[in-house]
Amino acid sequence: MMPDLLIKLTLVGIVFFGVLNLAGLHTWIERKQSAIMQDRIGANRASIYGFKLMGLFHPLADAVKMFTKEDIIPDGADRVLHMLAPALSVFFALVAFAGIPFGDRVVIGERVIDLQVARIDVALLYVFAMLSLGVYGVILAGFASRNNYAMLGGLRATAQMISYEIALGIAIIGVIMVYGTLDLQELVRGQGRYVAGWIPLWGIVVQPVAFFVFLTAALAATKRTPFDMPEGESEVIGYFVEYSGMKFGMFYLADFLETIMVACLVTTLFLGGWQVPYLMPDGFHFPWGAELPLSSWTYAVLGVGSFSIKVLAFCWLFMQIRWTLPRLRYDQLMVLGWKGLFPIAVANVLVTAAALALLGGKS
Amino acid sequence: MGVKVLRRRELTFWEELYIPQIFSGLRITSAHFFRNLFLHAAHSVGALTHRAASATFQYPEQPRPLARRFRSRHRLTVREEGTPRCVGCMLCETVCPARCITIVAGEHPDPNVEKYPVRFDIDLGICVYCGYCVEVCPEDAIRMDTGILDVAAYSRDEMKLDIHELMNPALRKPVVECDLKFPHECRHSGGEIKGSWE
Numbered sequence: 235m236m237p238d239l240l241i242k243l244t245l246v247g248i249v250f251f252g253v254l255n256l257a258g259l260h261t262w263i264e265r266k267q268s269a270i271m272q273d274r275i276g277a278n279r280a281s282i283y284g285f286k287l288m289g290l291f292h293p294l295a296d297a298v299k300m301f302t303k304e305d306i307i308p309d310g311a312d313r314v315l316h317m318l319a320p321a322l323s324v325f326f327a328l329v330a331f332a333g334i335p336f337g338d339r340v341v342i343g344e345r346v347i348d349l350q351v352a353r354i355d356v357a358l359l360y361v362f363a364m365l366s367l368g369v370y371g372v373i374l375a376g377f378a379s380r381n382n383y384a385m386l387g388g389l390r391a392t393a394q395m396i397s398y399e400i401a402l403g404i405a406i407i408g409v410i411m412v413y414g415t416l417d418l419q420e421l422v423r424g425q426g427r428y429v430a431g432w433i434p435l436w437g438i439v440v441q442p443v444a445f446f447v448f449l450t451a452a453l454a455a456t457k458r459t460p461f462d463m464p465e466g467e468s469e470v471i472g473y474f475v476e477y478s479g480m481k482f483g484m485f486y487l488a489d490f491l492e493t494i495m496v497a498c499l500v501t502t503l504f505l506g507g508w509q510v511p512y513l514m515p516d517g518f519h520f521p522w523g524a525e526l527p528l529s530s531w532t533y534a535v536l537g538v539g540s541f542s543i544k545v546l547a548f549c550w551l552f553m554q555i556r557w558t559l560p561r562l563r564y565d566q567l568m569v570l571g572w573k574g575l576f577p578i579a580v581a582n583v584l585v586t587a588a589a590l591a592l593l594g595g596k597s
Numbered sequence: 598m599g600v601k602v603l604r605r606r607e608l609t610f611w612e613e614l615y616i617p618q619i620f621s622g623l624r625i626t627s628a629h630f631f632r633n634l635f636l637h638a639a640h641s642v643g644a645l646t647h648r649a650a651s652a653t654f655q656y657p658e659q660p661r662p663l664a665r666r667f668r669s670r671h672r673l674t675v676r677e678e679g680t681p682r683c684v685g686c687m688l689c690e691t692v693c694p695a696r697c698i699t700i701v702a703g704e705h706p707d708p709n710v711e712k713y714p715v716r717f718d719i720d721l722g723i724c725v726y727c728g729y730c731v732e733v734c735p736e737d738a739i740r741m742d743t744g745i746l747d748v749a750a751y752s753r754d755e756m757k758l759d760i761h762e763l764m765n766p767a768l769r770k771p772v773v774e775c776d777l778k779f780p781h782e783c784r785h786s787g788g789e790i791k792g793s794w795e
Contacts, residue, residue: 271630
């Protein structure tokens with residue numbers, strides 16, 4: 235019993251460490267990446283003993299600032315809900331990571347450890363449930379602030395959630411049909427096969443349409459710029475108008491956590507998760523016949539590294555999209571969600587079903 | 598009055614799809630991103646420094662080049678023996694639209710020069726940097742070419758420049774003691790005229 239608990243705690247520690255650090259670094263990535271692509275330099279002034287380290291101390295300075303700021307709860311606001319909302323946002327965003335497999339199994343002694351915090355049979359449903367609950371904190375924040383703008387932000391978040399969540403859900407049905415499982419670890423293992431002996435059978439190969447629909451809807455799920463209706467800096471300031479200090483920081487953190495979450499999901503569902511092309515548990519088997527045996531530890535490390543690189547690449551892509559595209563208008567988002575993504579996703583499911591029926595069962 | 602009819606260009610089918618347009622936008626921003634990232638990396642090892650990776654001037658350390666006609670903080674030009682070229686004609690004080698110049702004229706020992714400024718103060722808190730004083734001066738005694746932009750002070754009094762700071766742009770407040778050879782009315786020594794023409 236005890237070693238099991240320790241193993242689980244270690245896994246939780248690894249995931250928390252990685253995810254929270256990456257989320258903290260996102261403030262730095264956001265400022266630096268936007269600066270570099272706009273021919274600017276970006277944050278580079280914070281220094282400790284003259285060391286600037288490319289502005290890496292700015293997130294630290296931000297955190298210190300957030301923690302020492304005055305915490306304001308408006309008169310007439312629902313104090314309990316007002317306190318609860320940012321905590322809920324971060325909680326659901328963090329808890330969702332339990333379902334994401336970040337590596338294949340590791341064998342220590344006779345103990346087999348799956349590199350996934352919680353081995354859930356319906357991990358996909360679990361992750362989506364938590365992702366959807368994330369909007370709960372946003373709505374509560376708008377609801378409890380006793381501010382009309384915050385209220386509007388919360389309502390917009392609700393409307394936006396409904397319009398993208400359906401497309402998001404239907405887009406993954408195609409993937410589930412192809413791989414025939416809701417268990418994310420099994421789903422990633424299913425992507426370890428090859429078409430014609432050399433093309434990895436990743437989600438993006440068999441479900442390219444679902445990939446694009448999912449990517450678009452997932453961008454909406456992160457509540458960031460092309461789809462930043464709940465914030466809407468230029469018209470309603472958003473659900474967090476009445477928040478200051480670290481409570482505001484937690485909403486920000488939840489935003490970044492959701493970005494990472496979505497990057498993890500896209501990686502897991504469509505880019506083979508921890509799969510490395512032609513890497514089997516005992517080493518590389520290249521399609522042209524060459525083989526390169528590897529120890530089981532190297533295999534595990536390569537898997538985790540592959541997963542991390544894919545997630546980072548998607549974080550980069552999301553950031554690039556966020557700083558490239560202008561934001562959609564509210565009605566345009568609705569049109570995109572209901573008239574664009576939804577029918578495409580449904581058509582994708584139908585085509586996939588027909589293809590599977592013709593080709594016979596699971597591919 | 599003619600009416601100009603503006604027609605919005607119809608979007609082509611390709612543009613209506615949005616997706617290709619999104620990709621072309623991403624292509625442009627990514628090209629900038631990778632180009633600048635490469636240049637930043639090259640700069641950090643000292644290569645390719647002639648290609649700029651950003652349009653930014655890191656201001657206090659790296660001042661922007663000023664245009665030659667740029668009007669910066671004033672200075673009083675001096676003769677070879679170190680006295681001001683100003684002859685106390687009051688033209689600049691008269692022309693100044695902001696009335697920030699105060700001159701008190703005194704008699705010059707050289708009979709070819711009628712007067713000299715016993716006091717010459719400019720209140721930069723009022724000055725509008727119009728440059729009229731420079732244009733109007735018949736003696737080329739006042740110029741605005743010090744290149745000093747960061748005129749900042751903690752009080753209005755510190756914004757008032759006297760003849761010490763105007764003759765020597767390197768001098769900044771507080772000016773500790775009066776070291777001018779010619780007699781002038783110095784605020785640093787209780788208003789009495791100090792110095793000699795030696």
